Amino acid sequence: MEDMTSSSPAPTPASRTRPDLATELRITVQRLSRRLRAESDPGDLGEAQFSVLAGLHHHGPSTPRAIAERESVQPPTMTRTLAYLEKAELVTRTDHPTDGRQVVIELTAAGADLVKETRRRRNHWMAQHLRGLSADERATLTDAVTILRRVMDL
Amino acid sequence: MEDMTSSSPAPTPASRTRPDLATELRITVQRLSRRLRAESDPGDLGEAQFSVLAGLHHHGPSTPRAIAERESVQPPTMTRTLAYLEKAELVTRTDHPTDGRQVVIELTAAGADLVKETRRRRNHWMAQHLRGLSADERATLTDAVTILRRVMDL
């Protein structure tokens, strides 16, 4: 019980052409992104919050502006996210040593732990779905990730 | 001007191990999803709204519940999105012929046009980034989309 109105026998409508790669990729990425959110535990960090933490774990201490650019959001958005993370004691904020305008955001030990633990949990759903794949299929996905990162400048 | 604090010469921190495929894929999908949003025109439909319209274009008339399941959201979320789309005259709402509890949502002509036009515009940024790829690389991405759709049940 999840598709049509149950009175119409699925007469696939007007546009039943196969879209091009850009369309397919765009739609697939967005659907998968939404699905990943739907599968996340309640009480988890939000996606944006986790992504900031993971970025700090990977790149080390950064300024709010640098983080905003990495995350493709505007500075006020990052101000808000960082305020939350700081209040939760997952990051610290210190003045920049030489430039009084800047501040430096750094992961706390608790933040680093949370990255590792959350990553483990978040991977579970995806890893389960990946489990049945052949070596070839996994290689295709690995290559696709590499291509996307390069070409989309991710 | 976008990376470190400019005083530390990027001493990549603690965790410089290459994560597994599940992690890489998860992060890549979420970053790309955010980037796609950041590149969309202001005044555009939101992602969720467009996705509902595109789903109707592809699957034909559907009940709110069916759409909510397709989109991986809860029914109240879909109520809200559909109210917006109906007010904008992009979809119509009619009573189900035999089940008084259900309603049937259908694309209007304006809605169908908007799907086509928006799809064309939304593909632009992605298509540009895909343009330089070799035939092999494009084939890898096409295969990856097929695999993801199948295995993630998208």
Next chain:
DNA sequence: TATTGTTATACTCTATAACTATA
């Protein structure tokens, strides 16, 4: 009782505009 859909409410994520402080 079970299902469909809505209303009420709240939280996350995002943006633009306008401001302060520093360079």
Next chain:
DNA sequence: TATAGTTATAGAGTATAACAATA
């Protein structure tokens, strides 16, 4: 002037809980 960051404000997207109508 230009840059880094914040505050104020608004809007989209999402969820859970509680409800009404229908099956």
